[in-house]
Amino acid sequence: MASDICILLGLRIRELRTAKGWRQIDLAEEAGINENYISDLEIGKKEICLRTMQAIADAFDLTLAELLQGVESKPV
Secondary structure, three states, rough: OOHHHHHHHHHHHHHHHHHOOOOOHHHHHOOOEEEOOOOOHHHHOOOOOOHHHHHHHHHOOOOHHHHOOOOOOOOO
């Protein structure tokens, strides 16, 4: 069940990355972060800090709001 906010954000990042035709290493280089961290984010294994979220948004040329578009966790 993909209702966890980390999983949902990971799916959003993967969706944006694949739409650009980027590999994880491409996003990592654009955002200035580790490729393994990108992998962990995309599967919801790691939580993301605000600075890293901004770096990813910048890599996609998006605002934070645009990056988070459609990422909603349902209350438990």
